[in-house]
Amino acid sequence: LKLNVANLQRFVKTAAAPLTVPTYPRGGSVKQGIVHIGVGGFHRAHFAYYMNQLMEKHGLADYAICGVGLQPWDSKMRDILHSQDYLYTVVERSAKGSEAHVMGSIQNFLFAPDDREAVVAKMAHPDTRIVSLTITESGYFYNEHTHELQSDDPAIQHDLDPANAKAPTTAFGFLYAALARRHAAGLKPFTVLSCDNMQGNGSITRSMLKTFANLRGDTNLATWIAEKVAFPNSMVDRITPQTAPADMVALAETFGIEDAWPVVTEPFMQWVIEDQFSDGRPPFEKVGVQVVANVHEVEQFEKHKLRLLNGSHSAIGYPGQLAGFSYVHEVMNHPDFDAFIWQMMQKEVKPLLPTIEGVDIDAYCHTLVERFKNPTIMDQLPRICLGGSGKIPKFIMPSIAEAIWATAPLRRLSFVAAAWFHYVNGVDDNGNKYELDDPMKEELQQKATEGGADPRALLGIRTLFGDDLRNDERFVKELTTALELIRKDGILKTLPKYLD
Template sequence: MNIMLHIGLGSFHRAHQAVYVHRLRETGERSWAIVGGNSRPDMDETMSALIAQDGQYTLETVTPGGVRAYETITAIERVIPYAPDLADLIDVGADADTRIVSFTVTEAGYYLDAQDRLDLSAKDLAADLEAARAGGPGGMSGGTTGSTIYAVLTAILRARMLSGAGPLTLLNCDNLRHNGDRSRSGLMQFIALLGDEALSRWVEANTCCPNAMVDRITPRPTPDVAERVKAATGWADGAPVMAESFIQWVIEDRFVAGRPAWEKVGVEMVASVQPYEEAKIRVLNASHSCIAWAGTLAGMRYIHEGMQHPAIRGFAHAYVTDDVMPCLDRPEQPSPIDLAAYRDIVFDRFGNPAIRDTNQRVAMDGFSKIPGFIRPTLIERLSRGEPIASTAMLPALFLAYLQRWHRGQIAYTYQDQGMDAAAAHAMCDAADPVAAFCADTMLWGPIAGDPRLVAAMRTATGRVAHFVNGGNPMV
């Protein structure tokens, strides 16, 4: 049996990658299975339920027309309970039968700055480095392995090197742009900071990190999901997950130790994931954030409510049509994707009222999403002397959202792993919040403080204020 070890058994993995493995196994090709666990002590109830259910759970999907379907997913053959030393997780990663280690991480969880250097000011990362150094070549000290993806992968790869288990593919399943290349860079920096030259050489020679693009809207499950599952199937599932009916996975076909025949169940195995990745991140991910920030400012709870609001839909439509599409489809480099059709499909998906995806979930991590999802379009447009008014609306919405958070007026808890809370409060308290916001190098990189960015943000901020006050934002 070939094993794919997945780190991060959250809703998205169980509604996406695990589904593809399950469907391949359903065709009769059962030579691959998933073993999964978490590197942090979270999701206790879900993990306990998955263990009790031998890794099985129900996936509920719903179409834009509201048609629901239910499927029992059986791809996860073993769920590893969390332990601080992650010993069982590491043992599976070091097993010769494990050919792929995959992981789902938030953008902020990679701790990479604008130059893809590790942000050593991040407390979790610094703690893991200190513990790994104290542990010496054998690993971490104090009975823990650490929780950052770099600490976990380093421990697995060191154990694998020492056991002679052979090559391994490291596969990202998340929204980080150029995720395989960039996570590999962060991993090699982490190992270099440990001074473990032998491990560094082994990783260079025995691993690969293909870039990948994933797409499926997967809200956090609410109690009514379990109620519908029981009504439809008769099973009191303790770990159900729900998602939209749309699903997509595009992977660069670079694997050093074999892979499942995913192309048989709809995965797009390609030479380069870049055009698909750029379209998804700029069209879907950035627009999603736009709708969540604007919807929150308008007092809404769900994404589909924002899509029904003409002004909010207009913000997202103008951003994609005016600025993103001309960047991604140019005469010298045409896109393989019909971007207008893709935009319309994405907006239809956002408008699905049955998904009930919350603004809270989508609005999180703005300090990572602006540089990851929005800044590239601004840089490209400015480099060509092109206007950025439509794109500037997105960070202007986030600034207004941040100012609400600063005043304690967001109706839910805002989570942002990449945010320095003190610096964000200082930004909002500044005499000129727009200038302070635009000067932040983490957000803006090479265009921080650019007068054209500041000017566009001032105009956009005025339009946002008009929108929030109930006026016409197009004026």
């Protein structure tokens, strides 16, 4: 049966596994307090999931979500949500089985290319109190090296032109136009809540929008934005792979639900948000969101996540793909990898991390291993490995740099870095070729060829690595040894040498 409001109770009666459907009011007097740009898999499994719980369990009625799509391909999401009364299914999978939850928190969807003015008007509506974003890193036009807005990008240039004020194309163009309208109408600004996976996501969004506003030349408005708009930083976590055709078949078979675009995710989820809102917020705490007082606290949680989760993902991804595996859980089922990941986290990463009150790092590590081993999520290694030049310098190298300072162990971390240095060549240990998916592909491959068994050519890339790494004898020696071993014997024969 097709997913829509009329069929909800029939699904409940016939489902062969646990299923929940929304029973709270939708539409009518319910206010759409949130406008979300970038309704992809992650938003639907994370923010919209928390909001669904607040509506179902706590009767929240003034924060329904209006989704917004800016990209041409978002017309697919528009069509599917329209045809399903804005309902969709989140399937939570673990080794114990699956559960399905039909979500009702998204109650509207605007596809910007259909009517750009309607999107500005929606964001400027008095009911809108939060505009949230999951627009991927590329949506921020953020230059990582200069920390500035890529203002010469044609899309930003288009939106900066006052002649296009009513037809923006980028998230900043829309945010600016809507804030300008609210300012002129004497309304409070909305909160801009970035939920993208970037360190300091709120601060980056603030800085980019501030620059955009200054370049538009209305200093009055730019000052109002800088002073009155809240941009909370947040740390988000829930592993959500792309939906596969088989997921739809499984949903129909087990739950009888024909959903044209469900989301499959893990049971775990986490969200830490800085408590900074321009005009109130939902009572997030009631559904397990960790609302913290300041940016410093968010940064500490972020550090744990980047070094332990993302760092381990790199340690699984690059060596795992070189060894010929396809999925995260397959790598973790290999006893040497299982031991390696645990020892890397415990012996090399954990000792460098701050203590956070109420957080048990060992329990966090155990949960991570369990999540990585979840055989039902089918998390593909190429997703984990994508864009390594943006990952290794953030997830692995900072631990190495701190270990250098503290004269702490760094052998395993060096092995992971060496595996990536070898990975960029695009050939695995069985001689199979793969495409290197990285914006720095050409430079990386050229340096890897130039260096051969000597990692110093790659380590010399100044936009990626600092002198603290390049000039440390102990680290360069470890990196060289690991790279030589990997090139000579492959990952699986080298790995045991890195285990206690």
